[in-house]
Amino acid sequence: MFTRRGQVTADVGDGFVAGEAAALQVGLAAALSGTERGASGPVRVDLTLATEGGTRVVVVCRNHTVGFVPPSQEESVRAQVAAAGRARLTTSGQVFRGADGLRLWVGPPRTDELPDSEPGADTLAPPQRRIFGIVLPND
Numbered sequence: 001m002f003t004r005r006g007q008v009t010a011d012v013g014d015g016f017v018a019g020e021a022a023a024l025q026v027g028l029a030a031a032l033s034g035t036e037r038g039a040s041g042p043v044r045v046d047l048t049l050a051t052e053g054g055t056r057v058v059v060v061c062r063n064h065t066v067g068f069v070p071p072s073q074e075e076s077v078r079a080q081v082a083a084a085g086r087a088r089l090t091t092s093g094q095v096f097r098g099a100d101g102l103r104l105w106v107g108p109p110r111t112d113e114l115p116d117s118e119p120g121a122d123t124l125a126p127p128q129r130r131i132f133g134i135v136l137p138n139d
Contacts, residue, residue, distance in 0.1 A: 006087040010049050010080055015107020017117040018059045018067025018093075021100070028095060028102040031064040042094040047106060049089045051081050059106055061093070067104045070118040 021028070029037060036043045048060040049069065057069040057077050069077045081089050094105045096114045103114050129136040 007090050008080075008084040008087045010077065010089045010091040012073070012077070012091050012107045015093075015105055015110070016070055016073050017115060018104040018106050019070050019117055020068050021103045021117065024066055025101050027064040028061075028066045028104065031061040031066055032095060036095070040097070042096050042105070042110070044109065045093050045095055047091050047093045049077050049081060049091065049106075051078060057081065059093070059104065061095075061104075067106070069106075072118055 031045070032043060045061050047066075050058055050060060052058045052065070057074050058065050059067040059069065077089075091106060092109070093107065094109060096103045096105060098114065103117075105114055
């Protein structure tokens with residue numbers, strides 16, 4: 001009951017871009033330290049892949065949900081999560097800064113620029129801007 005859960009390394013092949021970057025900017029930024037947020041290049045992070053309520057496979061970084069596994073990879077990753085049992089399914093990744101905000105690469109480190117996300121991977125709308133809970137109009 002009080003033992004630590006083991007870790008299993010995920011097989012993500014060549015890697016993929018996690019979905020929902022526009023909607024999860026707050027989570028991505030919160031997962032990074034101040035120094036990492038200010039970095040000009042990609043930031044290496046350790047990631048955990050998990051099922052969220054049995055419907056989606058999420059990418060977690062430092063206890064923050066930062067993305068979703070795209071539809072083309074979901075079946076493979078879901079099977080690996082099930083096979084891992086109580087162990088955490090982990091992999092490496094990188095956070096890239098782009099013109100449209102932060103983007104998350106799941107898999108081995110990249111040296112070139114980040115490809116676009118898979119069609120159908122980004123389905124959530126970006127959150128509305130708020131100050132003290134009051135919704136601000138979009139410009």
